[in-house]
Amino acid sequence: MKLLVLVGPTAVGKTKLSLELAEALNAEVISGDSMQVYRGMDVGTAKATEEERRRVPHHMIDIHDPDHPFSVAEFQAKARELIAEIAGRNRLPFIVGGTGLYVESVCYAYEFSEGGGDEEFREEQRKYALAHGEEALHAKLREVDPISADRLHPNDQRRIIRALEIYHMTGIPMSEQLAAQKKQSPYELCIVGLTMERGLLYKRIEDRIDEMMEQGLVQEVRRLLDQGYTTDLVSMQGLGYKEIAAYLQGNLTLGEAVELLKKNTRRFAKRQLSWFRHMKDIEWVDVTDTANFHAHFQKIHAIITAKLKLNDHFEGGPFS
Structure with a gap:
């Protein structure tokens, strides 16, 4: 089966390109974003709009309530099913997406074990974070697995604890275990990566956050808190939700929360690029010249059609 993948940091322009490519290539989009699975979390996750979803079928959006602990293993299983159905x-x-491990787990034959947990150890780490702060917990991970620490935000308590738990139980860092996974794809694979001059990317990130504020991010987070979704949930640890929740709970001013969100998102984009740079098979396209969208589209279109050996007219062509 053929599989097309588009990756890149947040705010680089994946959505617009993905819509045009999907229409040209008779494709259906599978969201590769670990946060877009949650219902009611729309503004902060920059989901495709209803109009965009009418243009192109989208999957893995709005499939869980925010209290569901979504995992990479679940994403991988569901995505594999969807790939077969779409083909x-x-x-x-x-x-299309920016959650590196999630996307990579589908592209290659990663194997995940759902067993082997140590709930007592996890609870100890949660108490440690509560007593000493998330940065201290993150520092513990950096001591035993600096590569994973670089990839995980200090706010991402669940995944930090999972990485510590893996090391605690096996003595082998999670990053080493991931590196040892088979990097052979079960698909006929084409991965395109978007990159951009860093200063421009950071400006686009800041503009996007300002736009999210205008679209009602504060109201969205307030509604989630009012519905009983607490800040210790995986979903509410996401970018935008944690910072705005801190404002709503009186721990930050609104200005401080927005500046923190911008800083955290810039750091997240840097980690995304670091992750994707370590993936193989990616065809990188620099889209810094945003006024030249058509040229970028044509270049990417040519990469895809050559790599996946698609015919000249994509209407109903064989993709399995």
Whole structure:
């Protein structure tokens, strides 16, 4: 089966390109974002709009309530099912997103074990974070697994604890275990990565956050808190939700929360690029010249059609 993947840091322009490519290539989009699975979390996750979803079928959006502990293993299983279903409809499966491990787990034959947990150890780490702060917990991970520490934000308590737990139980850092996974794809694979001059990317990130504030991010987070979704949930640890919740709970001013969100998002984009740079098979395209969208589209289109050996007219072409 053929599989198309588009990756890149937040705010680089994946959504616009993905819509144009999906229409040209008779594709259906699978969101590769670990936060877009949550219902009611729309503004902060920059989901495709209803109009955009009418243009192109989208999957893995709004499939869980915010109290569901979504995992990479669940994403991988669901995405594999969707890829087979989409190919069975004679359309091209197209993963678009920025959660590196999630995307990579589908592209290659990663194996995840759901067993082997140590709940007592996890609870000890949660108490440690509560007593000493998230930065201290993150520092513990850096001592035993600096590569994973670089990839995980200090706010991402659940994944930090999981990485510590893996080291605690096996004596082998999670990053080493991931590196040892088979990097052979079960698919006929084409991965395109978008990159951009860093200063421009950071400006786009800041502009996007200002736009999110105008679209009602504060109201969205307030509604989630009012519905009983607490800040210790995986979903509420996401960028935008944690910072705005801190404002709503009186721990930050609104200005401080927005500046913190911008800083955290810039750091997140840097970690995304670091992750993708370590992935193989990516065809990188620099989209810094944002006024030249058509040229970028044509270049990416040519990469895809050559790599996946698609015919000149993509209407109903065979993708399985």
